[in-house]
Structures are given as structure tokens and as C-alpha cells.
Amino acid sequence: MKPVTARCDSVWSVATIRELARLCGVSPATVSRVFNNPEVVNANTREQVLRTARQIGYQPNESARTLATKKSFMVGLVWDTDHRRPGWRHPFFQEILIGLKTALSGRGYHLLMLATSGDTGGERAEDAYVRAVRRHNLDGVVMIDSGTWDPSLRRLSESGIPCVSLDRPVEGSRATYVTSDNAGGARLAVQHLHERGRRAIATITGPAHTRPGAERLRGYQDELSRLGLPHRPEFVVEGDFYLSGGHAAMRRLLEADDRPDAVFVAGDEMAVGALRAIGEAGLKVPEDIALVGFDDIEVAALVPPGLTTVAQDKAGFGTAAAEAVVSMINGADTPPPRVLPTTLVVRGSSTPPL
Amino acid sequence: MKPVTARCDSVWSVATIRELARLCGVSPATVSRVFNNPEVVNANTREQVLRTARQIGYQPNESARTLATKKSFMVGLVWDTDHRRPGWRHPFFQEILIGLKTALSGRGYHLLMLATSGDTGGERAEDAYVRAVRRHNLDGVVMIDSGTWDPSLRRLSESGIPCVSLDRPVEGSRATYVTSDNAGGARLAVQHLHERGRRAIATITGPAHTRPGAERLRGYQDELSRLGLPHRPEFVVEGDFYLSGGHAAMRRLLEADDRPDAVFVAGDEMAVGALRAIGEAGLKVPEDIALVGFDDIEVAALVPPGLTTVAQDKAGFGTAAAEAVVSMINGADTPPPRVLPTTLVVRGSSTPPL
DNA sequence: CGGTTGCATGAAACCGGTTACAGCGAGATG
DNA sequence: CATCTCGCTGTAACCGGTTTCATGCAACCG
Known part of the structure; x- marks a missing residue:
């Protein structure tokens, strides 16, 4: 077996399957089989092809492969x-x-x-x-x-x-x-707030037309029912999943005569906005109002006093x-x-x- | 011109260039030219090919094209x-x-x-x-x-x-x-702190082996020199660009006998960690220590009291x-x-x- | 020993484009 | 009128793989 030399040691040599076949003294079909259907080709031939392929740095052209097989990976x-x-x-x-x-x-x-x-x-x-x-x-x-x-x-x-x-x-x-499990997560949140002694639990929702928005609202409502808490329409305010929307929604909640002592916010970004609105109103979290968010994005852990939240399994x-x-x-x-x-x-x- | 019917109106008909050529009564080469070199083909022919292509929803196969041209886009x-x-x-x-x-x-x-x-x-x-x-x-x-x-x-x-x-x-x-412009940004930061009346300006750097880490440190040092401020080795602590590294580095700075009244932190994540360490030490930002970060990531605006930072043009x-x-x-x-x-x-x- | 079987391989068509080259007809030119 | 030019188009080779089908050959069987 003559050693392959010159440009062939380069990672960049552009060898085709026919070239490789020629070097091995076999047909292109056999080389193709070595890579796609190794078990049908004779062990010796296979080894030789693989060895030579490695030496010349053969890489199959994916475009050609895709063209022929209609699979692009x-x-x-x-x-x-x-x-x-x-x-x-x-x-x-x-x-x-x-x-x-x-x-x-x-x-x-x-x-x-x-x-x-x-x-x-x-x-x-x-x-x-x-x-x-x-x-x-x-x-x-x-x-x-x-x-x-x-x-x-x-x-x-x-x-x-x-x-x-x-x-x-x-x-x-x-x-x-x-x-x-958006609804389940929302229920977890409400249940948690209830366990912490909160009874006037409001929510800032995501946009109603989004699936997570709707589901989280449903979970909130379901859990209120299960706990025997009243459904108060003025405690449901729609947000937009972003900071400013959470901020605005929280202000709406605070303007009401009877303000909540806890809010389930259907997204962490909105929750951060809510935190800010609460601070601006001169109130404290969690003393005056407890907050639970949703998502567990990075900021949740960073923003004081730390945002309790429903974590999604992002990975x-x-x-x-x-x-x-x-x-x-x-x-x-x-x-x-x-x-x-x-x-x-x-x-x-x-x-x-x- | 007979209207093309049946499956051809579907977005999914899989017409090839030869099929399209046949329908138009021209050769595949001409069709190819219509798409790649429109100006060389007769206007009438061109229009007819384009019209028919639209009708049957012809889409060129990129694998074939890449195979032939070696350009994959x-x-x-x-x-x-x-x-x-x-x-x-x-x-x-x-x-x-x-x-x-x-x-x-x-x-x-x-x-x-x-x-x-x-x-x-x-x-x-x-x-x-x-x-x-x-x-x-x-x-x-x-x-x-x-x-x-x-x-x-x-x-x-x-x-x-x-x-x-x-x-x-x-x-x-x-x-x-x-x-x-990492060095320039760092200089901006130091200059800003100086203008705010700070004189004992420390820095928390990125890892020395990273380019941004090294450059920002250089900018910090250059600006100190320009302002005639002393270079104090104990005011330079290496971080890792992440929260925990910033936290640890800040603690080191606070342990020193003579603590800085300002810190240029070479990354916002580290700056948030530093903020936290300062808070834990019972000190206040910016009263006791002023902070400037780098990057302008989203959190910078969210974390109280708001992080002054050197913004990079991420987009x-x-x-x-x-x-x-x-x-x-x-x-x-x-x-x-x-x-x-x-x-x-x-x-x-x-x-x-x- | 003829016929079957199975393994390993090669020849050639094919995937769907691009493009070098040749050819053709019409108008311009000598 | 022969020729040249020019604009347009078709033929066919090519890109680099895969896969069907046929075939050569050895082993195996009756």
C-alpha cells in the first residue's frame, strides 16, 4: 500500500468518491456502501476503504447526498x-x-x-x-x-x-x-400563596390569545375554585409578557379600592415590572404584596428580594x-x-x- | 396557453426544471437562465417561464444547485x-x-x-x-x-x-x-466616575486571557494615567464574567483596609454580583460605592438602583x-x-x- | 456434475440543477 | 449575394453522491 502524500494530508483536499474508489481499486458503489451499508461489504475491502478515506481526508459531499437521497439531515x-x-x-x-x-x-x-x-x-x-x-x-x-x-x-x-x-x-x-404544564404551574403558584396566608390573590395574565396566557389564567381560576376563594373580575388584569405591561397592570391593580395581598404574575418579565410598580407605590414585597412569577428566567434570581416563580424546563x-x-x-x-x-x-x- | 391544473396549484408539487421546461416548450438551460441570468433570455420567453413557474409553484432544488455551483448560500x-x-x-x-x-x-x-x-x-x-x-x-x-x-x-x-x-x-x-471598542468603553467608564467625584476607582476585570477582558483593563489603566490617578495593584481583581465571579471579586475589594469609592466592573453580570456583595456588606450604591458595568444586558436596567454601564452595539x-x-x-x-x-x-x- | 444459493462487487442510470459550446435565424455589411 | 455579427436557444457533459440490477464466483446440494 503506497502511502498517500502531498496535499492529501490536508484537511482540505477535495477528494470525491470516485477518486477514493480509484485509489482503493474498487468501484464508487462499493465505497458508498462502506459508509452507508457497511455490513454488506467484505471486511477487508471495508477496512482498506476506511483507512484510505482517513488518509486522504475524504468527506462526502452532503449536497450530492441530499440530492440523491432527499434526506438533508x-x-x-x-x-x-x-x-x-x-x-x-x-x-x-x-x-x-x-x-x-x-x-x-x-x-x-x-x-x-x-x-x-x-x-x-x-x-x-x-x-x-x-x-x-x-x-x-x-x-x-x-x-x-x-x-x-x-x-x-x-x-x-x-x-x-x-x-x-x-x-x-x-x-x-x-x-x-x-x-x-401552564395550568398546573399556575395552580402551584396560587396554592403556594394560599399556604403563605394570602387570600386576596390577583393575577396579571399573558395576552389572552396566546396559549400560555390562556392556560395560566385557567390554572389560576381553577385553583381559586378549589380553595374556595372568590373570583373577583377586578383581580384579573391582562399584560403582554413584557416589563412595561407588567408595570402597567400592577398599577391598575393598585388603583383599586381594595388591593390584593398577593399577585400571581404569568411571566417573570412582567413580574419585574410589577415589582417596580409596587416599589413606586411605596409598598413592600413581600410584606404588603407577595408575588409569584412564571418562567424562572435569569433575572428572577437577581432582582431583590428574589422572585418566587414557576420554573419551566427550558432545556x-x-x-x-x-x-x-x-x-x-x-x-x-x-x-x-x-x-x-x-x-x-x-x-x-x-x-x-x- | 392551457391553464395548469390539479396538484400543480399546491405549494407542494415537486416540479423539476425539466418539467417546467417541457411545459414551456423550452430547454432546461433556458429555464435555468431565466433565474440566474435573466437578461440574456428573450423577454417573452422569460415572462412565460416565470408565469408558468409561478403557476406550478416551481422551486429550484438547492442541493442540486449547490452541487453544480459549489455555492450553498x-x-x-x-x-x-x-x-x-x-x-x-x-x-x-x-x-x-x-x-x-x-x-x-x-x-x-x-x-x-x-x-x-x-x-x-x-x-x-x-x-x-x-x-x-x-x-x-x-x-x-x-x-x-x-x-x-x-x-x-x-x-x-x-x-x-x-x-x-x-x-x-x-x-x-x-x-x-x-x-x-473595549478600551474606549472602559475609559468612558473611568472618566465618568472621575467626573462624579470619585478618586479611588477599582476594577473587576474579565479573565486576562480573553480579549475583552484584557482590553477593558487596558482602557481602565490608560484612563487612570490620563487623569493622573495612582495605579493601585490591590484595586485590580480578576473576575470571570459571571455573577459569582463578580460577587467574589467585590468581596475581595471590600476586605482591603482601604476600600474604593467606585468600581469599574468589566461585565454587567459580574456587576450584579458586585451589587449583591456590596449590599451584603451593609453598604449602599451609589452612596458608598459607585458602580459602572459593561455590556448593557437586559438586567442592567432592571436591577435597583439601575446599573450605569458601557453599552455594546449588540445588533x-x-x-x-x-x-x-x-x-x-x-x-x-x-x-x-x-x-x-x-x-x-x-x-x-x-x-x-x- | 448441473443447478441453486448467496455473497461481494461493478456498470450505469439517476437525483436536479448549471454551463461550455455549438447552432440557428435575422439583420447588417462589403 | 456571401459573410459577419449578434441575440437567443438547445445539446450534452458535469457536479458527487446513491441505488437498482446484473454478474462473477465460491460453496453447497442432490
Whole structure:
């Protein structure tokens, strides 16, 4: 076996499968089999091919492979980062993204962040995602709900491509979703406040049209009923999941004649805004008003007196989404929606008890 | 012209260029030219091809196109999200990522988040990035420095592929980098504290082996010299860019006999830790100690009394990186390193003046 | 010993684009 | 009228893999 020399030791030599086949004295077909169907090829041949491949730094061209097999080993990420809306800035998404990327990597898939705004030519500009999926032979997509839900996303989920949505139910034969136990988490929060001796428990909700917003409100209401506490409409104020919305909502609550002694805030960002509004009103947390948030974003631990909150399993989101999409890609039945458990993290904003 | 019917109105019909050519009564070559070289084809033909393409929802197959042209219109993102290190969790990165993605989208490029951990077989497992670049015909890469810098990244930057690094100088003929004016920002901070009447100005630095860490320290020292303030070694404590490091570093500063009346903290996360340490020591910000951070991450505005900080142009990072990598892809000369201006954002932690 | 079986391999078509090159017709030119 | 130019288009090779099908060959069987 003559040693392979010169440019071949470089990581950058561009050897094709035919070149490699020639060096080994076999046909391209055999080389291909060595990589895709090793067990059908003779052990000696296989070893020789692998050895030579390593020497010349052979790397199969994924475009050619995708062209021939229609499998790209890429999953598209649909994440509408529209400038006009602040949705995507939510710190929540970073951890999800990292979890997703890591989980997909571990399963051999790359994550392609789809460009949207690129070429907006033609009447069907809104179908940029669908187009990208077809053009790149994407094996699946993951959709992060950042608040809007335009029709093209529906077309995408119903197009038959394996599709996993985060925090939002989707239609489609090969579409499923992953979400947190929003209602359960909200119940945990209310129950906790009740245990701490609070009885006038208000809530600042997320936008009613979002799934997490609606679910958390439902959990709040359910738990009030279970505890035999009265439902007071003036104790339910809608926020927007962002700081300013939480701030405004809290001010509304404080303006009422009869103010609450605890508030379940359906998002940590809003809770921080609420904290600020409470401070501005000259009241103290938790002495005057106890607060429980939702999400457990980084700030929750940092802002004094520490925000008690319902933690979502953010990394779990990514893992669950990766699992679901890869299993569908591999031909498994569409898995049922996955609901991740939430846990209560107790910090200063709800302790000590009254 | 007979109307195209049936499955052809679906977004999912999988028409090839030959099919489209047949429908139009032209050759595949002409169709190809319509999309890649419109001006050379007769206006009538062109219109008819475009019209028919729209009707049947023709989408060119990117794998085939990449195979033929060796251009993928994809840029790889090298972002080492190793679980063991917390680096990538830094909130700083999310905004950069979004800026980058948006800027690349606008230029017609997709962003591929490269899997690393995937297949770690063979002695060259560390070259996963290099392999991915070749396999997918990536047009360029952007590297986010998350603290470590293993040799494979160097091989990548020197491999000749257009390469932009964030916050870290790189070698390579087609490699450049984008960074903030770290030294200038640090000088702004020190100058600001000086204007506020502080004279005993300490610093908590980033790790000395990181570029931003070293640069910010240099700026601090330069400005002390310019102002004629003494350099006191015990006023320089190294942190790690994270909360706990800032906390520990601040405690060290407070233990000294002669404590500073101001601290320039080279990162907001560390500054929040420092705030906490100051609070635990029974001291007040800004009365006893004024604080200026660096980065302007979201928390900076949220944590009482509001953190004065040197803001980095995070979205600008993404845009600058996209510009640089795309221009190199298009054959332009390797642009010089780009240094983005920093600005001072004044909040409660340094006001009112003494 | 002829026929079956099974293993290992090669030849060639194919995936869906791009592009070098040749060719064709019309109008301009000598 | 022959020729040249120019604008437009088609033919066919090519990109680098995969996969079907056929085949050579050895072992195995009756």
C-alpha cells in the first residue's frame, strides 16, 4: 500500500468518491456502501476503504447526498424575528434554542435558521418557510411561537413535513407540539400563596390569545375554585409578557379600592415590572404584596428580594422537540403533544409567610 | 396557453426544471437562465417561464444547485455550546445571534448552526467544524468566542474559507473579526466616575486571557494615567464574567483596609454580583460605592438602583459580521477588523454625584 | 456434475440543477 | 449575394453522491 502524500494530508483536499474508489481499486458503489451499508461489504475491502478515506481526508459531499437521497439531515428553525415585535427578545428563547441545538446535534442533525425577509418577490412572499423547506429538502421543522401565527405557518404544519411547535397546538398529520404544564404551574403558584396566608390573590395574565396566557389564567381560576376563594373580575388584569405591561397592570391593580395581598404574575418579565410598580407605590414585597412569577428566567434570581416563580424546563423543551421531530423523521407515528412539568422555585418575594 | 391544473396549484408539487421546461416548450438551460441570468433570455420567453413557474409553484432544488455551483448560500455558525461551560448562556449572545441572523437573511443567506457533538468517531473528532464546512459547501463561517479556543478553530480560520470571528482576533487570509471598542468603553467608564467625584476607582476585570477582558483593563489603566490617578495593584481583581465571579471579586475589594469609592466592573453580570456583595456588606450604591458595568444586558436596567454601564452595539455585531462575511464571499478583499463604538448609559449606580 | 444459493462487487442510470459550446435565424455589411 | 455579427436557444457533459440490477464466483446440494 503506497502511502498517500502531498496535499492529501490536508484537511482540505477535495477528494470525491470516485477518486477514493480509484485509489482503493474498487468501484464508487462499493465505497458508498462502506459508509452507508457497511455490513454488506467484505471486511477487508471495508477496512482498506476506511483507512484510505482517513488518509486522504475524504468527506462526502452532503449536497450530492441530499440530492440523491432527499434526506438533508437538517431541521429548519422557524423563528420569526420580526423587528417590529419584541417577542423574540424574550430571554426565555435563548435557553430553548441552545437545548434544541444540542439535542439535535446529538442526533446527527443540523439546525438551519431560516431566512424570511430575504427575497420577498411574488404574491406568495409569505410562504418563505414553505419554500425554504422544499428547496433545501429539510427533514423537519421546529416552530417557535413568538406571538403571531400567520397562515403560512399553518400551511407549513399541514404540508406533511415533520413539524414540532413550541407552546402552541398545531394542525397537521405529522405535526405535534411541546408545552409546559401552564395550568398546573399556575395552580402551584396560587396554592403556594394560599399556604403563605394570602387570600386576596390577583393575577396579571399573558395576552389572552396566546396559549400560555390562556392556560395560566385557567390554572389560576381553577385553583381559586378549589380553595374556595372568590373570583373577583377586578383581580384579573391582562399584560403582554413584557416589563412595561407588567408595570402597567400592577398599577391598575393598585388603583383599586381594595388591593390584593398577593399577585400571581404569568411571566417573570412582567413580574419585574410589577415589582417596580409596587416599589413606586411605596409598598413592600413581600410584606404588603407577595408575588409569584412564571418562567424562572435569569433575572428572577437577581432582582431583590428574589422572585418566587414557576420554573419551566427550558432545556427540556429543546430536548423534547428534538426527540419528537427526529422520531417523526425516522418514520415513527406522530407523537402526542408533550406537556413538561413545572416546578415552584421559592424566593424572597413570597417569604416569609404572613 | 392551457391553464395548469390539479396538484400543480399546491405549494407542494415537486416540479423539476425539466418539467417546467417541457411545459414551456423550452430547454432546461433556458429555464435555468431565466433565474440566474435573466437578461440574456428573450423577454417573452422569460415572462412565460416565470408565469408558468409561478403557476406550478416551481422551486429550484438547492442541493442540486449547490452541487453544480459549489455555492450553498449558507453561513455556518460556530458556537461551542458545551454543557460543561456556562459561556454560551450569557444573555449577551442572544441579541448578537438575532442581529446576525437578520442581517444574513437580508443578504440572502441562511445560518446553519453546526452540530459538534454529533459523530465523534476517529482521531480527528475535533475537526467537526472543518468537516461540516466542506461537506455542506458552506460559503463562510461566523465564530462566536465562548471562552475556549481550541486548535480546530484555528485550522478553520486558516483554511481559507471566509471567516468572521466575534470579539477575538483570528489568523487566516480570509479571516477578520468584529469587536467593540473595549478600551474606549472602559475609559468612558473611568472618566465618568472621575467626573462624579470619585478618586479611588477599582476594577473587576474579565479573565486576562480573553480579549475583552484584557482590553477593558487596558482602557481602565490608560484612563487612570490620563487623569493622573495612582495605579493601585490591590484595586485590580480578576473576575470571570459571571455573577459569582463578580460577587467574589467585590468581596475581595471590600476586605482591603482601604476600600474604593467606585468600581469599574468589566461585565454587567459580574456587576450584579458586585451589587449583591456590596449590599451584603451593609453598604449602599451609589452612596458608598459607585458602580459602572459593561455590556448593557437586559438586567442592567432592571436591577435597583439601575446599573450605569458601557453599552455594546449588540445588533451591530451581527450586522457587521454579516457584512464582512458576505463581502468576502462575494470576492472582496478581506476587510480590516471592525471596532464598534461603545456608549455610556447612565443609571442609578453612579448618580447622583458625590 | 448441473443447478441453486448467496455473497461481494461493478456498470450505469439517476437525483436536479448549471454551463461550455455549438447552432440557428435575422439583420447588417462589403 | 456571401459573410459577419449578434441575440437567443438547445445539446450534452458535469457536479458527487446513491441505488437498482446484473454478474462473477465460491460453496453447497442432490
